[in-house]
Each structure stands twice: as structure tokens, then as C-alpha cells.
Amino acid sequence: MVKIKLYIGASNPPLSTSMKTGDWGTELAIVDEEKCIGCGQCVTFCPEPAVELVEKDEKKVAVVNHDYCKGCWVCYTVCPVSAIEMETKDIYKIEVC
Amino acid sequence: MNLFGPGHGACPGCGFPIAVRGALEALDGKAIVVNSTGCLEIVSSMYNRNTWGVPYVHSLFENAGAVAAGVEAALRALKREDEAHVVVFAGDGATFDIGFGTLSGMMDRNHNVIYICYDNEAYQNTGNQQSMATPTGAATTTTPVGNILPGKVGRKKDMVGIAVAHGIPYVASASIAYPKDFQRKVKRAAEFKGAKYIQVHSPCVTGWGIDGKLTVEVAKLAVETGLYPLVEYENGQLVRVRKIKERKPVTEYLKLQRRFRHLFSHPKGQEIIEELQRVADENAKKYGLDA
Amino acid sequence: MxxxxxxxxxxxxxxxxxxxxxxxxxxxxxxxxxxxxxxxxxxxxxxxxxxxxxxxxxxxxxxxxxxxxxxxxxxxxxxxxxxxxxxxxxxxxxxxxxxxxxxxxxxxxxxxxxxxxxxxxxxxxxxxxxxxxxxxxxxxxxxxxxxxxxxxxxxxxxxxxxxxxxxxxxxxxxxxxxxxxxxxxxxxxxxxxxxxxxxxxxxxxxxxxxxxxxxxxxxxxxxxxxxxxxxxxxxxxxxxxxxxxGRNWGGHVVAESCEDAEIVVVAMGSIVSLVREAVKQLRQEGLKVGLLKIRTYRPFPAEDIRESLKNAQKVIVLDRALSVGAEPPVTADVKSALFGLDLEVYPVVVGLGGRDIPRELIEDIVRNVAEGKITPEKRYEGLNEFEEVIP
Amino acid sequence: MDILKEVRFHGRGGQGAVTAADILAVAGFKDGYYTLSFPMFGAEKRGTPVVSFLRISDEPIVIRDEVKNPDFVVVMDPSLVDVVDVLAGIKDGGIAIINYPKGSEDLKQKLGKDVEVHAINATKMAMEILGRPITNTAMVGAFVGATGIVKIESVEETIMEWFGNKDIAEKNVRLVREAYDHMKEVCGW
The missing domain is CATH 3.40.50.970 (Thiamin diphosphate (ThDP)-binding fold, Pyr/PP domains)
Incomplete structure (x- = not known):
């Protein structure tokens, strides 16, 4: 038996990120930082949110947090410069003998 | 701290998280959220796994309008009204159907609340049962396709019109395909004192039978066909409409979704498609959608 | 004031x-x-x-x-x-x-x-x-x-x-x-x-x-x-x-004249005052009757009730509600509080939908219980005889 | 008064039968009694026959049911004697005070019951003093004149407090006093 901490009023402390959803899908969004123009469309549309703009080499690029990326393809579809590729996770790359 | 997520359990490609996050960002996180029972609640508010970065309360399926009214009244009574906007997130089932009474009461009393209905056009939380927001011809588990019936019979309820009829200061429709437009509308709503109603079209990948990668495209097509006009009312006057350059035939929207697939083979399918096209045409005429 | x-x-x-x-x-x-x-x-x-x-x-x-x-x-x-x-x-x-x-x-x-x-x-x-x-x-x-x-x-x-x-x-x-x-x-x-x-x-x-x-x-x-x-x-x-x-309403229950009472009437709400008057009258007649007012119904004061009624022989519960298909609700609760005690509980349903509860009715119930004229089974007092017919 | 007295008021919805009972409850309280007044428990509309009740006693009042066996009956509207059994359940030795223009003898014959019945033309008095046929305060005065169970001074004081408008209050006090004097003389005490 475990001892549970019960917040009265079924109240909950804020913003748990304990549920890592990065293992949900079969694919992951990968950003081609060369092509990325840092427009932020993917950030706006990502439902998780698992994408943010990060300053790299004096330009802003999208960075995907693979702990939470569910591989939904939404960023892929909204990227105006096709800088995002959807890559099959290694575990699903089955080699056929 | 993020305002919403990550770590929630919505399906990959789900539409409403885009709206929820967009709205909270538009308000700079100055929000107390009231949420009706539904998909959003289930994916975000499990005990010990709350993914909200703003104060949040969920009570029942059908009372978000009244709970929000109560929160707002309390803030007024306690002289805390400048602390935050009271924002409701409710699905179409909670808004168009079971919670309609409390929403009407909230709008009638003109509480200072921003009510955002994320409209995925059926009870998606429980597996796609029809609501009054379900469009004509859509197959749901309670309006299934059979030898006789071609999915839902009857039209989608005009909640935007009903909200306008309540005489509240601000009413708008939006779509997750146009997040900047939606965010602007939320900001605009926040400028009015009184009840605000925003209805945001938000695809459900499982219920509609689409792939996550089609979420944005399908939502965009709903707007581009005229089936989901993006309109804005201020103090009862239609003030802004998203114009459509070349309105697309509704079939382009319908053919991408499993819930409408039968329309292309069912004996009554053609009739339904024509009916939906008529709805789109009427919308175009009523709101002057065609650019 | x-x-x-x-x-x-x-x-x-x-x-x-x-x-x-x-x-x-x-x-x-x-x-x-x-x-x-x-x-x-x-x-x-x-x-x-x-x-x-x-x-x-x-x-x-x-x-x-x-x-x-x-x-x-x-x-x-x-x-x-x-x-x-x-x-x-x-x-x-x-x-x-x-x-x-x-x-x-x-x-x-x-x-x-x-x-x-x-x-x-x-x-x-x-x-x-x-x-x-x-x-x-x-x-x-x-x-x-x-x-x-x-x-x-x-x-x-x-x-x-x-x-x-x-x-x-x-x-x-x-x-x-x-x-x-x-x-x-x-x-x-x-x-x-x-x-x-x-x-x-x-x-x-x-x-x-x-x-x-x-x-x-x-x-x-x-x-x-x-x-x-x-x-x-x-x-x-x-x-x-x-x-x-300076006003003492008592605790969860108020027991009046219960110490030596053989019969105690249990009641809740405004009829308590009426029962009190009935008890006064019956005491004058020589009947050892008491009153137990239940003031707190939830949380249910089972221990207090048991303590107050432990010396009684017969307990009459006046219920002003039904649990259709089961014992009247207050009776059921009181009975569970008294489980194992050697006494009889009389469930009496009265006053539904504003039906009069005259003091004499309460007095008669107590007299009938005292004289063994009624059994400890669910009963309705002040009820007209009726016959169900389908038009 | 050492025992409970029970009064039933008959009027029509909107005539102030409830107010009459309430005024006497307050006046009785001023005299040091326990009092309890309440309307008929129901949903009566304007014009339908209504009743209200008053209990007055030296002891706290515990009986809260409608009065079935009144010591006194007060009737505000002459038309009621034809449509309602106003004397229903009245105790032996009870007194009925009725707004009735044709006099007590006529009334006694009509009601055909062996109880003390007093008629008073309250409508006429109200028309003369208030200019309107509102008889409830007149009947309060008549009741006190016939029974003497509360002090007329207490009633007058209550009426002065009851009405927000001083002019209306004073007119009603005059009306109460006139009905009281009249009834006192009729009853001969």
C-alpha cells in the first residue's frame, strides 16, 4: 500500500509535465535548421506545445522537444518552407531480412 | 511556466489544444479557466497530472456558463475583477446541447466572461455521438449511416446567431486553421465588458476520420467552402468577415473525411451534398463571403 | 432585538x-x-x-x-x-x-x-x-x-x-x-x-x-x-x-423526558414542538413517554441516538418522507443506530404533502403503542382509505 | 387570556386578509403575548376566496397547522357568506365578525348557526374614510371592539408603523378606531 497525498477539493498543483508523450507516435518531427526561416508557424500550430524558437548562430530556428512530440504532422503541414521532415523512430524501422 | 501543456493526452493532431494555447497566450495568461466535462477536460485535468499553468476549474458537463458566471461574480464581490479574465472552454456538446441553458443565462445576465466553444461537431470525448453542432450528413454513432438514413438529418444549429440574439457585446466564429485571426478575436473580445462568445472550429482526427496531417487543411477547407464562415459581431453589428477569394465546392471538404465518405455512394448522398452546398451558398450570401 | x-x-x-x-x-x-x-x-x-x-x-x-x-x-x-x-x-x-x-x-x-x-x-x-x-x-x-x-x-x-x-x-x-x-x-x-x-x-x-x-x-x-x-x-x-x-439548541439530538421513558417518539423539524406538547399531555395521563428531537441528520448522530434510547422499550419514529420500496428513511437510520438493543421500533409515516398532523393523532399513536394495539410495522397515520382504479 | 385563542380571517385575494392577521400578531406581541399569524398555504390568485390565521397565547405557540376550530372568525367581504362556509368548525361560544351591510339579524338568519354573529358595514366606513373599499383595517378594529383580546392602542401603534405613508396610516387609524368604537358599543362592554 502506498501513502497518497490528497489535495482537498480535488485541487491539483499546476502544470504537471510528467506525462511524456514523445513515445506516442511512430514518427518524430525533425527540423532542417538550414532551411528553417524561424517564422514560428510550427510553434503556433503545435498542439502539444513541443516546438519552440531558439536562437542559434544569430538566427532563430525551431527546435522540437522529442519528449513530447506525438508525431502528428501538423508542423510539417504548416511549414511554409518545407523545413520539417517526419522521421520514423528507430524502433519502428524494421529490417526485412 | 507554460500556460497549457505539454504533457496533455489529446490525440496527435487534435485541433483544440491549438485554440486553448492560442487563447491563453492572447490573454498573456491572465485567465481563470472554467471547463465543461469533455475531451479537453479529460486530457488535461487528471488528478496529479494537471497540465494547466493557469487557475482551472471543472464542475460538470452542462454548467460551465453558470460556473463561470459565479466565478466572475465572486471576483467582482471580492474586488478582484482586474486579476484575470474568466474564460470558458467548452465543447459543442456542452455548448449547443446540454449546457445551452446555463450559457443562455450567463449571456442574458451579460457576465464579464469570454466563452470559447471549441466546435468539433459531435460528442468526441465519448466516441463521436451527434450534437446539435453536427453538420448535415455526418455519420456519428447515434446518426449512423444505414440503408435508409444517410447520417445526420437536419442542420447544424446556428449558435453564433443565437449568441448574437442575446444582445451580448461580442460574438465571433474562428478556426484553428487561422490561429492569428483567432488570437486577435480573443484579444478583441477581452476589450469588451460583458459576455463574449467565440466559436472555434476544431477538427477531431478520430471522430472525423482524418489523419493528423490533415487537421489544418480540413479546417481551412471548411472556411474556404463557406461551410464555416468566419464572422465577427460587435454590439450586434456584423463588423468583419473573412472573405474567400475563390470559394471551393463543398465536396473538396467532404471527401477528405471518413464521416462524410458515404455521401459519395449512398442513394441519398447526392441530395445531402447538394443541401450542404446550399448551406455554403446561403452563408456566402448572408455574410458576403465571396471576395 | x-x-x-x-x-x-x-x-x-x-x-x-x-x-x-x-x-x-x-x-x-x-x-x-x-x-x-x-x-x-x-x-x-x-x-x-x-x-x-x-x-x-x-x-x-x-x-x-x-x-x-x-x-x-x-x-x-x-x-x-x-x-x-x-x-x-x-x-x-x-x-x-x-x-x-x-x-x-x-x-x-x-x-x-x-x-x-x-x-x-x-x-x-x-x-x-x-x-x-x-x-x-x-x-x-x-x-x-x-x-x-x-x-x-x-x-x-x-x-x-x-x-x-x-x-x-x-x-x-x-x-x-x-x-x-x-x-x-x-x-x-x-x-x-x-x-x-x-x-x-x-x-x-x-x-x-x-x-x-x-x-x-x-x-x-x-x-x-x-x-x-x-x-x-x-x-x-x-x-x-x-x-x-444565550440560546442553547442542544447538540445533534435533544432528548426530553427520556430517562424514565418506556416509549420515546423520535421526530425532526417543526413537528417536534407538537410532539413535545403531546408528551406533556400523555405524561399527565401517567404514560412514561419521552421525545427525541433529531436536529442533525447528516452527519447522523447514531451514538447520541443509541445513548438516548437505550433505556426505552418502544421507539416511535415519525417519518415525513418515504423511501418507496423500503423502510421510511429516518426509521431506517434510527434502527441501524439501535441495532442489537432490545427494543421495538415503530415506523410511522405522517404528514406527507402537507397532510395535517393534529396533536391528538400523535397522542393516539403513542396510546395505541402503549396498549399494544399496533405492531412495530410500517404504518401510515392520517391516511384515508383508498382504492386504486384505472380510468 | 390564559389559553390559546385562534382566529380565522376570510377575504378575497388582494383584500388584505393576511395583513389583518399580521397587524394583530404584532399588536398582540406588543401586549406581551406569543403570536403566530400565517396565510393559507397555497397559491391563491387575486379575487379568489382566501383565508389567513392568527393564534395568540400566553405560552409559546407550537401548533402550526391551519386553524380548523376558530374561537373567532373575521370576514372582510360580504359576498363571501354566500360562497364559503365561513363559520365552519367555529367553537361553541365563538364569535363571528362580518362585514355585512344588512345588519346582524339578517346575517344570523342567513348563516343559521347558533353562534354570536356581529355585522358591521365596514365597506361604507372604509369608503368614507379611505375613499376606497379596503376593509381589512376596519375589520381589525371591529375584531378588537368585539373581543378585546388586544389593546386598541397597540393596534393603532402597529398601524402607524405598518404604513410607510403617514397620511394613509392616520386615515387607517381613524378607520380602526371608528370600527372599534362601533363594535364595542354593539357588544355592550
Missing amino acids: RKVVRGFYAIAYAVKLSKPNVIAAYPITPQTEIVENLAQMYANGDLGDTEYITAESEFGAASMVLGASAAGARVFTATSSQGLLLMTEVLYNAAGMRLPVVLVVANRSISAPLSIWNDIQDSISIRDAGIIQLYAENNQEAHDMVPLAFKVAENRDVLLPFMVCVDGFKLTHAYEPIDLLDQEAVDRFLPPYKPPVKLDVNNPVAMGCYAPPPYYMEFRVAMEYAMDRAKEIMLEEFDKWYEIT
Whole structure:
């Protein structure tokens, strides 16, 4: 038996990120930082949110947090410069003998 | 701290998280959220796994309008009204159907609340049962396709019109395909004192039978066909409409979704498609959608 | 200040003195005049900073006070009968969310057939919700119970809704002298509400979360523990109330003439006074009769009842509600409290839907029990003979 | 008064039968009695026959049911004697005070019951003093004149407090006093 901490009023402390959803899908969004123009469309549309703009080499690029990326393809579809590729996770790359 | 997520359990490609996050960002996180029972609640508010970065309360399926009214009244009574906007997130089932009474009461009393209905056009939380927001011809588990019936019979309820009829200061429709437009509308709503109603079209990948990668495209097509006009009312006057350059035939929207697939083979399918096209045409005429 | 007022005014006035932040209500006979009086006080500017909201339904009213309570406000609503049933889902929810909502129920029967008259079927029907229930014997007690309700409900060790049950019409519409509380006394007893948790942007929490199987049961059992704690806390508050007002309403039960009583009549609400008169009369006739008033119905004071009745031989329970298909509700509770004791319990249903309960009727019941003329089985008194026919 | 006295008032919805009972409850309280007044428990509309009740006693009042066996009956509207059994359940030795223009003898014959019945033309008095046919305060005065169970001074004081408008209050006090004097003389005490 475990001892549970019960917040009265079924109240909950804020913003748990304990549920890592990065293992949900079969694919992951990968950003081609060369092509990325840092427009932020993917950030706006990502439902998780698992994408943010990060300053790299004096330009802003999208960075995907693979702990939470569910591989939904939404960023892929909204990227105006096709800088995002959807890559099959290694575990699903089955080699056929 | 993020305002919403990550770590929630919505399906990959789900539409409403885009709206929820967009709205909270538009308000700079100055929000107390009231949420009706539904998909959003289930994916975000499990005990010990709350993914909200703003104060949040969920009570029942059908009372978000009244709970929000109560929160707002309390803030007024306690002289805390400048602390935050009271924002409701409710699905179409909670808004168009079971919670309609409390929403009407909230709008009638003109509480200072921003009510955002994320409209995925059926009870998606429980597996796609029809609501009054379900469009004509859509197959749901309670309006299934059979030898006789071609999915839902009857039209989608005009909640935007009903909200306008309540005489509240601000009413708008939006779509997750146009997040900047939606965010602007939320900001605009926040400028009015009184009840605000925003209805945001938000695809459900499982219920509609689409792939996550089609979420944005399908939502965009709903707007581009005229089936989901993006309109804005201020103090009862239609003030802004998203114009459509070349309105697309509704079939382009319908053919991408499993819930409408039968329309292309069912004996009554053609009739339904024509009916939906008529709805789109009427919308175009009523709101002057065609650019 | 002693003044002749109507019951509903005495209740509304006590609500005003308790300084709720938000009142939301929907009218229903016979509760209507309570909220009309509050609305008038609001219109006159007599309610201070209180927000008074007219709801679109009882369901909306309950939901609004729930929301306001979650936001940290002291809240009040009132209802009757169908209105209470319409609120029921929200009230269960408020209890589970541990929100100290206070409501007055002007007790009225449940439709069908439609009846606006008094019995206690409405509040009895939601006895399992996790709401504290007190039954007022008279309007003075109803008046006094309101600040008490806030004090107990808002206690950090309780945090449960509190329902003050007042017989519709019989009490609510009676015009009689009442010692109205003054603000100073109420302020001394009831400090402003400091919510232990609330909706607050500076300290965001989520309320009303859903709990999967590893947590749900603990939340429900925690309510049960809170009810248990409320039992003790209420007694302390009853004492403080006595110190401040000089009025002692007793504890969860009040046993009168029970020490040597062979027969004890158990009653709740306004008929208690009537039973007291009957007991006086029967004592004069030489019958060893006592009265047990149940004041607190939830949490159910089983130990107190057992202690009060342990010397009795026969216990008559006057039930003013049915649990159709089972024993009448108060009887069932009393019986479970007395389990194992060597005595007989007589369930007697009286006064449904405003049916008269003459004092003589109560006296006759006791005499018949004393003389062994009736058996300890469910019976209905004051009932006409009838035959069911289908038109 | 050492025992409970019970009074039933008959009027039509809107005529102030409830107010009449209430005024006497307050006046009785001023005299040091326990009092309890309440309307018929129901949903009567304007014009329908209604009743209200008053109990007055030295002891706290515990009976809250409608009065079935009144000591006194007060009837505000002459038309009621034809449509309602106004004397229903009245105790032996009970007194009925009825607004009735044709006099006590005519009334006694019509009611055909062996109880003390007093007619008073309250409508005429009200028309003369108030200019309106509102008879409830007149009947309060008549009741006190016939029974003497509360002090007329207490009633007058209550009426002055009851009405927000001083002019209306004073007119009603005059009306009460006139009905009281009249009835006192009729009853000969």
C-alpha cells in the first residue's frame, strides 16, 4: 500500500509535465535548421506545445522537444518552407531480412 | 511556466489544444479557466497530472456558463475583477446541447466572461455521438449511416446567431486553421465588458476520420467552402468577415473525411451534398463571403 | 432585538448578517420569499458588497454558487422540492469538490402529484450527497442556524456544503416574534471566509479534476472523515453559539423526558414542538413517554441516538418522507443506530404533502403503542382509505 | 387570556386578509403575548376566496397547522357568506365578525348557526374614510371592539408603523378606531 497525498477539493498543483508523450507516435518531427526561416508557424500550430524558437548562430530556428512530440504532422503541414521532415523512430524501422 | 501543456493526452493532431494555447497566450495568461466535462477536460485535468499553468476549474458537463458566471461574480464581490479574465472552454456538446441553458443565462445576465466553444461537431470525448453542432450528413454513432438514413438529418444549429440574439457585446466564429485571426478575436473580445462568445472550429482526427496531417487543411477547407464562415459581431453589428477569394465546392471538404465518405455512394448522398452546398451558398450570401 | 417577522424574513436577515459574497438563487414556492427578501435588501443597498444574481434555473443557481465558492467567495442559495432535485447533480459535485456552499431548503413535497405543501422528501432525498443537514424546529432555530452553517461548512477540517432544512409554509410563512441577531454578535461568531484553496492567478491550481481508480476512493472516503470531524466541530460551535446568544439548541439530538421513558417518539423539524406538547399531555395521563428531537441528520448522530434510547422499550419514529420500496428513511437510520438493543421500533409515516398532523393523532399513536394495539410495522397515520382504479 | 385563542380571517385575494392577521400578531406581541399569524398555504390568485390565521397565547405557540376550530372568525367581504362556509368548525361560544351591510339579524338568519354573529358595514366606513373599499383595517378594529383580546392602542401603534405613508396610516387609524368604537358599543362592554 502506498501513502497518497490528497489535495482537498480535488485541487491539483499546476502544470504537471510528467506525462511524456514523445513515445506516442511512430514518427518524430525533425527540423532542417538550414532551411528553417524561424517564422514560428510550427510553434503556433503545435498542439502539444513541443516546438519552440531558439536562437542559434544569430538566427532563430525551431527546435522540437522529442519528449513530447506525438508525431502528428501538423508542423510539417504548416511549414511554409518545407523545413520539417517526419522521421520514423528507430524502433519502428524494421529490417526485412 | 507554460500556460497549457505539454504533457496533455489529446490525440496527435487534435485541433483544440491549438485554440486553448492560442487563447491563453492572447490573454498573456491572465485567465481563470472554467471547463465543461469533455475531451479537453479529460486530457488535461487528471488528478496529479494537471497540465494547466493557469487557475482551472471543472464542475460538470452542462454548467460551465453558470460556473463561470459565479466565478466572475465572486471576483467582482471580492474586488478582484482586474486579476484575470474568466474564460470558458467548452465543447459543442456542452455548448449547443446540454449546457445551452446555463450559457443562455450567463449571456442574458451579460457576465464579464469570454466563452470559447471549441466546435468539433459531435460528442468526441465519448466516441463521436451527434450534437446539435453536427453538420448535415455526418455519420456519428447515434446518426449512423444505414440503408435508409444517410447520417445526420437536419442542420447544424446556428449558435453564433443565437449568441448574437442575446444582445451580448461580442460574438465571433474562428478556426484553428487561422490561429492569428483567432488570437486577435480573443484579444478583441477581452476589450469588451460583458459576455463574449467565440466559436472555434476544431477538427477531431478520430471522430472525423482524418489523419493528423490533415487537421489544418480540413479546417481551412471548411472556411474556404463557406461551410464555416468566419464572422465577427460587435454590439450586434456584423463588423468583419473573412472573405474567400475563390470559394471551393463543398465536396473538396467532404471527401477528405471518413464521416462524410458515404455521401459519395449512398442513394441519398447526392441530395445531402447538394443541401450542404446550399448551406455554403446561403452563408456566402448572408455574410458576403465571396471576395 | 425581538420583532414579529415572517420565517422567510428571519432566514433572509440571518443570511444578510452572515455577509455572503455571492448569492445566486431561483424562486420556487415556498422558498421564493427568502430570495425575494434578499433581492429587496440587495436593491436597497443593504447587502454591502454582496453580489446577488438571479439564476435561469436552480441548476444554474447551484452552479453559480459552486463557481463563486471555487473562486474563494462565501456563498448562499436557497430552494425547495423540485428545485433541490434540479440542483442535486451540482450539490453532489460541490460536496466532492469540498466547497462550503450554504443553502436553506424550505422543505416541500416532491411531484407527482404536484404539491407545494410541506414534507421533507426533498432534502431527505439527497442525504447521501455529502452535505450536512440540520432540521429547524422553529423559526428562531432556523434564524440561528444560518451563521452556524457558514461557520461549520467553512471550517478547514470540514469543507462540506451545509443545508439548513426548514419546513415550508409551516415555518417559512409563519409571522411570529423572533429574536433577531445583531451584526456585532454574528461578526464575533463568524469571521470572514478565508478559503484554503481558490482560483487565483498568482497561485494557479486546478479544481474539480477527475480521479482515476487509484485516487477516487480516497477522495470519497475523505468526505466521510470530514463528516465525522464535523460532528465534533458542530458541538463546539453550538457551545460558542450559546455563549454569544444565550440560546442553547442542544447538540445533534435533544432528548426530553427520556430517562424514565418506556416509549420515546423520535421526530425532526417543526413537528417536534407538537410532539413535545403531546408528551406533556400523555405524561399527565401517567404514560412514561419521552421525545427525541433529531436536529442533525447528516452527519447522523447514531451514538447520541443509541445513548438516548437505550433505556426505552418502544421507539416511535415519525417519518415525513418515504423511501418507496423500503423502510421510511429516518426509521431506517434510527434502527441501524439501535441495532442489537432490545427494543421495538415503530415506523410511522405522517404528514406527507402537507397532510395535517393534529396533536391528538400523535397522542393516539403513542396510546395505541402503549396498549399494544399496533405492531412495530410500517404504518401510515392520517391516511384515508383508498382504492386504486384505472380510468 | 390564559389559553390559546385562534382566529380565522376570510377575504378575497388582494383584500388584505393576511395583513389583518399580521397587524394583530404584532399588536398582540406588543401586549406581551406569543403570536403566530400565517396565510393559507397555497397559491391563491387575486379575487379568489382566501383565508389567513392568527393564534395568540400566553405560552409559546407550537401548533402550526391551519386553524380548523376558530374561537373567532373575521370576514372582510360580504359576498363571501354566500360562497364559503365561513363559520365552519367555529367553537361553541365563538364569535363571528362580518362585514355585512344588512345588519346582524339578517346575517344570523342567513348563516343559521347558533353562534354570536356581529355585522358591521365596514365597506361604507372604509369608503368614507379611505375613499376606497379596503376593509381589512376596519375589520381589525371591529375584531378588537368585539373581543378585546388586544389593546386598541397597540393596534393603532402597529398601524402607524405598518404604513410607510403617514397620511394613509392616520386615515387607517381613524378607520380602526371608528370600527372599534362601533363594535364595542354593539357588544355592550
